[in-house]
Amino acid sequence: MDTPIEVLRRIFGYDSFRPGQQEIIEHLVAGGDALVLMPTGGGKSLCYQIPALVRPGTGVVVSPLIALMQDQVDALTALGVRAGFLNSTQDFGERQAVEAAFLAGELDLLYLAPERLRVEATLRLLAKGEISLFAIDEAHCVSQWGHDFRPDYLTLSGLHERWPGVPRIALTATATPATHAEISSRLGLDQARHFVAGFDRPNIHYRVTAKSEPKRQLLEFLRSEHPGDAGIVYCLSRSSVEKIAAFLADNGIPAVPYHAGLDAATRAAHQARFLREDGLVVVATIAFGMGIDKPDVRFVAHLDLPKSVEGYYQETGRAGRDRLPATAWMAYGLQDVVQHRRLALEGDEAHRRRQVLHLDAMLALCETVGCRRVMLLDYFGQKDSAPCGNCDTCQSPPESWDGTVPAQKLLSTVWRLDRERRQRFGVGHIVDILLGKKTAKVLQHGHDSLTVFGVGGELGNADWHGVARQLLAQGLLAVEPDHGTLVLTDTSGDVLGGRREVRLRRDAPRPARTRASGTSNGAGARPVVELPEEAVPLFERLRAWRAATAKEQGVPAYVIFHDATLREIATLSPSSLAELGKVNGVGENKLAKYGEQVLETIAS
Ligand code: ADP
Ligand code: ZN
Secondary structure: OOOHHHHHHHHHOOOOOOOOHHHHHHHHHOOOOEEEEOOOOOOHHHHHHHHHHHOOOEEEEEOOOHHHHHHHHHHHHHOOOOEEEEOOOOOHHHHHHHHHHHHOOOOOEEEEOHHHHHOHHHHHHHHHOOEEEEEEOOHHHHOOOOOOOOHHHHHHHHHHHHOOOOOEEEEEOOOOHHHHHHHHHHOOOOOOEEEEOOOOOOOEEEEEEEOOOHHHHHHHHHHHHOOOOOEEEEOOOHHHHHHHHHHHHHOOOOEEEEOOOOOHHHHHHHHHHHHHOOOOEEEEOOOOOOOOOOOOOOEEEEOOOOOOHHHHHHHHOOOOOOOOOEEEEEEEOHHHHHHHHHHOOOOOHHHHHHHHHHHHHHHHHHHOOOOHHHHHHHHOOOOOOOOOOOEHHHHOOOOEEEOHHHHHHHHHHHHHOHHHOOOOOOHHHHHHHHHOOOOHHHHHOOHHHOOOOOOOOOOOHHHHHHHHHHHHHOOOEEEOOOOOOEEEOOOHHHHHOOOOOOEEEOOOOOOOOOOOOOOOOOOOOOOOOOOOHHHHHHHHHHHHHHHHHHHHHOOOHHHHOOHHHHHHHHHHOOOOHHHHOOOOOOOHHHHHHHHHHHHHHHHO
């Protein structure tokens, strides 16, 4: 029987384990249970795939991501691993073939949707075969605090009673300390060993820009920093998804929409294109992306504020799984705060309280003058990290300033309009009053006679919007639910009464940044495979070969080889199968299958 490290080298073609992997794998091989918290791209899959190959029997993987099972199985098959799946997309014949293979002991890994395990027939089938382990992927789906709750996950606690001797491993990339505890108790893993890896994604550059003209800003970001790259643009509503996708396409950027309002076939087709083609942009609601393990997503852009830091971290975490530089970019402005403050007022009391906590954490992240990564890691329970050098606030630290007087001016304007609160006076109107603009609306309501009229000449229009946004973010100003009018809060009085100082962040102009492709950026970043100038033509030839091969076989390009592997091949330009076999990501099976073709491509 092979040892874990032999399996890693021979089957997967990697020479060493990543941090945490070896311990987890050995613990499982020895029959222990594990709960694994590891960031996206940390290499969770190997933590159950290798034990499943080392232990006798089939590893049963529970995953909610039905749409991706085919790709996962294809990727394993390309490595020479015997894998199959059972889910509702198959017809009877297909299912029967997989079941027969399982019963004959011919599967190393079997992927199942969680709802399958509620079906008695599935449980009976599993009882007739030999199981090496249960892996519960996306384990945060069992948590009700989170945003991906799936009731079927609650039934997974029963696995242990039915198969007490079979080790279980639960894995997730998003867990605050509270979610971690919830996963542990709901899945009955309190006795299991818990492995908590660092949550940092050092290759992701985080940036939050002040939103002014979102479409133009997005286009400029894509053109200047990610031309030809694959990425995801998240929007809140279906209609903005459609509009932005059309806008990008009109501007020569290949883009497709994805949201729950599209029919299933269109969604599946767009997802498949994203996985298979190079350089496609998907514009999507949060309906898109869970479990998408496309390694070369180079950017994730948010045009609207995510509802929680968990959501933000999970969505941005889809960028740069291959550990090459990637960008998490967000445009964020006053309207986001107004809209989310209003949304957070919906639902029952408990729901509202949760929404507000989530939103406050998200707003604090947007408004911080400190390192964004430090704040993110702190949120996920990793305290006291050092500033990263690879986020916007590290690279051009925003100034903070004493905004007490402007805050008082703005709040007292709101207070003076309070008597007329049935009217819809938005931020624009309040700023007009402060700036002394005699607009039709100002004159109509006689607001030019207010004592605050024209007292705000020290700041410009955009600055005043920034003040309002930050007061809302800090809870010193609120949105009234019915009309969306700004109103004072319990704490506004402290500011008006001079008992509380208000620190504000000066919105930095966009930092000039050149494309960080292939360079190690920032203190904490891991070195990446650099691509020397002279290797670029060969890299492009290899990419073209890969695209053609992937198309021929109907699999995503990365199933053939990852970008990082192609970069290394292009740089080393190996001239024999033995040399090629040493490249990271070239295992036994792929060497046999593609070795000759790769050498030919190099020689041509
Ligand atoms: P996760 O599920 O944690 O997001 P994956 O299991 O998809 O991450 O792994 C991310 C990438 O890292 C994959 O492309 C995988 O092949 C690669 N990888 C995992 N472990 C290793 C290793 N020990 N050496 C090199 N690459 C690895
Ligand atoms: Zn930083």
